[in-house]
Every structure is written in C-alpha cells, then in structure tokens.
Amino acid sequence: MTEQITTVPNTCMNGCEERNDEDELEPVYTSDRFTLCDNCIRRLDKYIDNIRKNYPRLVAHLMPGSVEKDPESKQTKKPVAPLPVRVEVIDLADERHYLIGGSLPIENVRGAVGVIQRWAMTVRTQRRFTTRPKRYTIASELAVLERSWEWVLQQPWTPALMKDMRKLNSELSNAVGLYRFRPTAWCPTVLQPGDAGNESTEPVLCEGPLLTLSRDPLAIVCLKCRRKYDRDDADRLWREKLAREGTM
Ligand SMILES: [Zn+2]
Ligand SMILES: [Zn+2]
Structure with a gap:
C-alpha cells in the first residue's frame, strides 16, 4: 500500500455530516490532513482508552456469574446447565500470536491483542519500522499506534481501524460489564x-x-x-x- 496523502479528502472518511446555516446537510471537514473529523477522533480515543482499561480486567470475569445479568434479558429457564467458563472471555484473552513468537500469518492472530497487533503491524510495515517486541501485548501494540498517531490519523484506512476498535471495545465491555453470558x-x-x-x-x-x-x-x-x-x-x-x- 503506497502512501498518497495528496489524494486524501479533507472531509471525514466516516461520512459524517452536519447541518449548515441553511439547514442543509453537508460533509464535516477534518483538521489538518486527518482523514477523520474531530468528533470521530474523540470517539476513537475513547475506544482505545476503554480497551486499555478493560483488558486487564478480563481474567476476573472468566467464570459465569462474574458479571451482572443484562437487565433486558428474559428470565427464562435455561434448558441446559450453565457452562463452567465464559468462552467469549477466553477468546478475547487468547494470545496465540505471542506464544508462537508473532510468526503466525496476520489473519490468524487471535484475541484482543491480535486485533490491535494487526493495525500495529500495518504501521510497522508502512513506516518500515524494523524493531519487534519480544512479546506482543496490548501495551506494546498500542504504543506503536500512539507513537505514530499523527501519521495514523492521516491514513485512508482510519475508518477500518475505527470499526475494529469500536467492535473490540464493545466486546471487552460486554465481557467485564453488564451483559449476560453468551456462549459461542x-x-x-x-x-x-x-x-x-x-x-x-x-x-x-x-x-x-x-x-x-x-x-x-x-x-x-x-x-x-x-x-x-x-x-x-x-x-x-x-x-x-x-x-x-x-x-x-
Ligand atoms: Zn467523522
Ligand atoms: Zn464434549
């Protein structure tokens, strides 16, 4: 993927719109050469903050009953006994890429670390960073994104990054938060x-x-x-x- 900053539009690539004085919808412009508007960047920051905060809490939520029941859920009797573990928590905490030294094809990485590693590897490749951590962690991978944050926000793939972070954020908050256990x-x-x-x-x-x-x-x-x-x-x-x- 080649870097073509000159072709990057200066309206939010998420397609954000706002009403002008004539009450017509028009595209939201971004600051500097960013590809996302200020509002989207704030949301993206929030997702990443939450991910950093919630990931270490996963291990405490491995057992069924370790989170409050979803208040919207119907209190129907389950036809089978509850599982001894929460499979979705194990999935999120999977660090397979670390166990095999990061040599797994990028499509096969797993868990929360894997989702972030995929983007950190994009940054490493496109910016030709040659150093690799001994162990890929949430901290190591977020640090790569953050050290290049200005550059990241100018890339045409920011909407896809944001989509991944939004999804991971919601999975992590469901795992440690208020929702009921859903086996996969x-x-x-x-x-x-x-x-x-x-x-x-x-x-x-x-x-x-x-x-x-x-x-x-x-x-x-x-x-x-x-x-x-x-x-x-x-x-x-x-x-x-x-x-x-x-x-x-
Ligand atoms: Zn936007
Ligand atoms: Zn079995």
Missing part, C-alpha cells in the same frame, strides 16, 4: 452411558464449552469430555445438530 461454541459429541460427563443411562449430547488450543491453531478441545476437534468439523457437526432440531 458447544461440543456436538454424543456421549454414551458410562462416558465421562454422562451420568444417565441414555446417550446425551455433550454440549460442553469448546476452547481453542494455544499450541495448535486448527484444533479445539471440549472442556467437558476432552474430545479434540478440527475447527471446521466442530462447526459442521453443530450446524447439522441444529438443522436436525429445526432450530436453524
């Missing part, structure tokens, strides 16, 4: 009577929480029955199960 993956294995996790005399669906293995990006494991899956297999089996039940 369940084990589709049918446990036979006598199998670990099945106390009954009938075959039952495991429905344990599925975790991604740190050392093997393609493998996931069920916390309840310990069965290992290929990521695509687990997804396919679960879709087949939902289709059988007519819930999809």
Whole structure:
C-alpha cells in the first residue's frame, strides 16, 4: 500500500455530516490532513482508552456469574446447565500470536491483542519500522499506534481501524460489564452411558464449552469430555445438530 496523502479528502472518511446555516446537510471537514473529523477522533480515543482499561480486567470475569445479568434479558429457564467458563472471555484473552513468537500469518492472530497487533503491524510495515517486541501485548501494540498517531490519523484506512476498535471495545465491555453470558461454541459429541460427563443411562449430547488450543491453531478441545476437534468439523457437526432440531 503506497502512501498518497495528496489524494486524501479533507472531509471525514466516516461520512459524517452536519447541518449548515441553511439547514442543509453537508460533509464535516477534518483538521489538518486527518482523514477523520474531530468528533470521530474523540470517539476513537475513547475506544482505545476503554480497551486499555478493560483488558486487564478480563481474567476476573472468566467464570459465569462474574458479571451482572443484562437487565433486558428474559428470565427464562435455561434448558441446559450453565457452562463452567465464559468462552467469549477466553477468546478475547487468547494470545496465540505471542506464544508462537508473532510468526503466525496476520489473519490468524487471535484475541484482543491480535486485533490491535494487526493495525500495529500495518504501521510497522508502512513506516518500515524494523524493531519487534519480544512479546506482543496490548501495551506494546498500542504504543506503536500512539507513537505514530499523527501519521495514523492521516491514513485512508482510519475508518477500518475505527470499526475494529469500536467492535473490540464493545466486546471487552460486554465481557467485564453488564451483559449476560453468551456462549459461542458447544461440543456436538454424543456421549454414551458410562462416558465421562454422562451420568444417565441414555446417550446425551455433550454440549460442553469448546476452547481453542494455544499450541495448535486448527484444533479445539471440549472442556467437558476432552474430545479434540478440527475447527471446521466442530462447526459442521453443530450446524447439522441444529438443522436436525429445526432450530436453524
Ligand atoms: Zn467523522
Ligand atoms: Zn464434549
């Protein structure tokens, strides 16, 4: 990607508009050569502040019941027992890129650190920074963005950066905040009577929480029955199960 500052428009690339004196909508201009308007930059700053604040709090919210229930949620009885862990918290805290020394293809990085690392790597590549941290962390990756902040705000990709930060901010605040637990993956294995996790005399669906293995990006494991899956297999089996039940 080549840098073409001269072609960057000086209206907010998020398409912000405001009313003029004639009560007509017109595009909002940016300060300097920035690609986002002042209002968007303030929001982006806020997302990043929140991410920095909430990330270290993740570990305290691993267990179900560690956050208040979403007040809007219906108090219906759950058909299955609650999971022993919050899968979405584990996903956010995944530091796989760190474990393998940052050599994973950038599309495969995981977790909150991975989302920010992707943008920090864009800055490193485009500005030809050659130093790399020993360990990629929220702090190391945000520092790369912040040291180049003026430059970052002049790039044509700021709307995509902002979209990622908004999404990560909301995922992190849901994880440590006021919303109820929403599992993202369940084990589709049918446990036979006598199998670990099945106390009954009938075959039952495991429905344990599925975790991604740190050392093997393609493998996931069920916390309840310990069965290992290929990521695509687990997804396919679960879709087949939902289709059988007519819930999809
Ligand atoms: Zn804007
Ligand atoms: Zn299982």
